[in-house]
Amino acid sequence: EPLLQAKGLKVQLNVDEELPEMIYLDQAKMQQILSNVLSNAVKFTHQGSVTIEACKSGSPDDPRLAVAVKDTGIGISSEELPEIFAPFTQADSSTTRKYGGTGLGLYICQKLVNLMEGTIRAESQFGIGTTIYIEIPLQEAAGTAEPNHGGISPAAQTADNAVLNFDPARILVTEDNLLNQKIVSQMLHNYGFYCRVVSNGLECLNALHQESFDVVLLDMQMPVMDGYETAGIIRQDASLNHVAVIAMTANSMVGDREKCLASGCTDYISKPFKARELAEIITQHLPQQNRDTALENDRLLINELMPELLEMLGEMLESLYASWRKKDLPGLQSLGHDIKGTAGMYGLAAISQLAGKLEKAAREHDFQKITSIIGDLEEKYAQIRVQFLGQNANSLKV
Numbered sequence: 001e002p003l004l005q006a007k008g009l010k011v012q013l014n015v016d017e018e019l020p021e022m023i024y025l026d027q028a029k030m031q032q033i034l035s036n037v038l039s040n041a042v043k044f045t046h047q048g049s050v051t052i053e054a055c056k057s058g059s060p061d062d063p064r065l066a067v068a069v070k071d072t073g074i075g076i077s078s079e080e081l082p083e084i085f086a087p088f089t090q091a092d093s094s095t096t097r098k099y100g101g102t103g104l105g106l107y108i109c110q111k112l113v114n115l116m117e118g119t120i121r122a123e124s125q126f127g128i129g130t131t132i133y134i135e136i137p138l139q140e141a142a143g144t145a146e147p148n149h150g151g152i153s154p155a156a157q158t159a160d161n162a163v164l165n166f167d168p169a170r171i172l173v174t175e176d177n178l179l180n181q182k183i184v185s186q187m188l189h190n191y192g193f194y195c196r197v198v199s200n201g202l203e204c205l206n207a208l209h210q211e212s213f214d215v216v217l218l219d220m221q222m223p224v225m226d227g228y229e230t231a232g233i234i235r236q237d238a239s240l241n242h243v244a245v246i247a248m249t250a251n252s253m254v255g256d257r258e259k260c261l262a263s264g265c266t267d268y269i270s271k272p273f274k275a276r277e278l279a280e281i282i283t284q285h286l287p288q289q290n291r292d293t294a295l296e297n298d299r300l301l302i303n304e305l306m307p308e309l310l311e312m313l314g315e316m317l318e319s320l321y322a323s324w325r326k327k328d329l330p331g332l333q334s335l336g337h338d339i340k341g342t343a344g345m346y347g348l349a350a351i352s353q354l355a356g357k358l359e360k361a362a363r364e365h366d367f368q369k370i371t372s373i374i375g376d377l378e379e380k381y382a383q384i385r386v387q388f389l390g391q392n393a394n395s396l397k398v
Contacts, residue, residue: 009050016055022141029112036109037132041071048072063138070131076124084122085110169286171195174204175219187275201225205233213243215282220249228263235264244285274349310385317381320374332370333362350380
């Protein structure tokens with residue numbers, strides 16, 4: 001919403017009246033798909049509109065839910081269009097520098113759509129806009145919606161909400177360090193959360209009275225109004241009793257956690273933290289309807305994507321060797337950064353940490369250390385492949 005408002009974009013929702021009022025769909029997967037697609041549409045559109053259309057398609061024997069997300073953004077060239085569902089793909093390097101992101105969003109969407117036995121495709125004209133078309137099997141829910149079973153949720157709302165259940169958990173990040181803002185925002189985005197970023201406690205309080213949030217991530221050392229004072233004011237406001245306040249602090253001394261909790265914080269996480277650690281602590285404090293399936297869906301998604309992830313990491317290691325043979329330090333640094341983010345997002349902590357060390361060594365032109373780290377990466381990758389083939393990925397010790 002803030003980015004939409006800042007850009008002045010018009011949002012249109014068109015839902016065909018022929019769609020049934022209640023349908024069965026995998027709510028978690030559909031929410032993640034729409035979150036990624038809509039995020040891209042808003043990110044790459046500077047003026048005009050984003051339109052979401054939903055209708056019934058297919059044959060009577062094979063009905064489909066068809067969703068189209070259209071934007072009037074920068075568009076994609078015909079040469080680049082066939083590659084947009086590949087991992088780490090954006091139109092070109094200047095796009096990555098200007099707009100940020102990992103280039104994994106549409107790749108993940110394609111994997112999720114495939115798991116739902118659906119299809120996803122794109123049409124685009126450079127400088128005019130892009131349309132993403134999604135089709136999944138349509139199963140009408142007969143009668144009253146029943147309780148959730150196996151992660152498949154009947155959409156027992158109005159037609160608009162049933163089709164487009166785009167309601168991710170809402171997180172307010174309060175952090176004055178610009179780099180930390182970007183890192184935490186990316187972590188949250190990768191896990192499908194909506195987030196808004198503010199720079200101090202006063203801005204946090206203003207934001208809480210402008211929008212509804214489930215969780216506040218609160219840095220405790222900030223200018224204007226620090227986290228301790230901010231947490232105390234939040235707890236004095238009865239209208240904000242439902243909001244969980246999670247302290248973020250670089251201090252890890254005895255008594256820090258108690259001090260944060262005494263000020264009014266609900267919980268505490270110490271910097272530096274991993275993306276999975278942040279997602280887990282947030283999930284613990286989400287409203288009950290979001291909390292029940294969030295972590296289980298995350299684990300199932302990681303299991304489902306693990307074969308593709310391992311294949312992708314193998315290809316990236318081959319690229320590392322190629323860059324190593326050429327002594328291409330910028331290439332090694334870039335690949336280290338990509339592997340660090342991807343492995344961290346899927347909980348492969350050891351690989352993520354090694355890739356971070358590789359990125360640092362390449363930045364410092366320490367070729368001897370680079371050689372050693374690449375060997376360690378290959379060994380850890382081989383261990384994880386063997387482990388995954390032999391047991392459930394939920395128990396991976398990485």
